[in-house]
């Protein structure tokens with residue numbers, strides 16, 4: 001039987017891909033998409049789905065109790081993605097990160113609890129584990145790795161992650177947690193490294209590479225992440241966390257060189273800039289638990305093909321990039337789809 005799924009942050013990068021994924025792959029389900037439309041939320045990413053009768057947009061902050069009261073009675077499950085998500089911004093100003101990612105999560109959990117919502121998935125991140133060394137590739141994050149977040153962003157996500165678990169432990173809520181590595185794909189706000197660099201390379205500018213570029217990230221296609229979230233929604237065990245990753249470790253320098261190549265530029269496009277404060281050296285995920293227990297496998301993440309497709313998407317969607325950077329369409333859609 002179909003259900004009504006509340007997706008928070010559904011106008012963001014992963015959220016908009018997830019809303020699309022659910023509407024395309026789960027024909028019996030309906031989506032209520034609740035998003036505050038911060039600078040990172042863009043309804044233009046869902047322009048073709050705004051009139052879909054199975055998709056309802058609600059313009060609200062996750063900490064707005066009144067708006068949540070209007071929505072929760074109709075919700076069967078929550079997929080909670082809304083967050084401040086950019087590490088660099090958290091370094092400049094942590095306060096909004098704590099407010100949205102911790103307090104906002106608590107307000108949302110309380111609303112779900114009050115209304116007896118049957119299932120709650122908190123979309124966390126591998127950054128809760130801290131960092132791994134560069135010189136020992138045998139080390140991976142497992143679900144048993146102690147949480148040791150390093151950036152204000154990672155701390156705020158860890159707060160939400162632990163709160164979600166506490167609502168299972170304390171109140172018996174049916175909560176599961178996902179911890180995914182770095183995502184790539186369409187509709188990512190062009191402040192994050194892949195769309196930022198592609199835009200700059202296309203525009204003939206240099207790309208700012210942190211430090212010596214040796215920091216390693218484990219890249220997963222956003223739709224593989226969406227599929228994993230849905231597996232956890234359906235079959236994840238209450239109180240459990242699931243790592244999600246594709247064994248696709250790349251240094252930032254290697255990534256940059258691939259992007260340069262795909263955009264027809266040369267190494268003179270690299271501008272080495274001072275390293276990010278407290279920059280985590282390496283993230284790498286052991287995803288054997290979700291593979292073994294929930295039968296999930298990444299099928300869209302293999303490089304270079306999947307990276308090439310993503311770069312092509314940004315080349316083909318210059319108008320989307322210009323609009324989301326200017327915020328123009330966000331304002332338009334906020335006025336026209338203010339939701340219930």
Ligand SMILES: NC(=O)c1ccc[n+]([C@@H]2O[C@H](COP(=O)([O-])OP(=O)(O)OC[C@H]3O[C@@H](n4cnc5c(N)ncnc54)[C@H](O)[C@@H]3O)[C@@H](O)[C@H]2O)c1
Nearest residue numbers: 009011012013014036037038040041061062082083085183
């Ligand atoms: N991008 C990644 O690689 C990655 C990896 C692992 C986990 N995550 C997690 O996945 C989630 C989504 O990440 P993303 O990259 O799509 O982020 P994003 O910044 O692209 O999108 C965040 C969305 O949340 C909305 N939002 C922010 N504050 C809100 C609030 N107070 N109330 C309601 N909506 C609010 C924004 O408007 C935006 O639409 C986040 O929780 C993030 O921590 C991201």
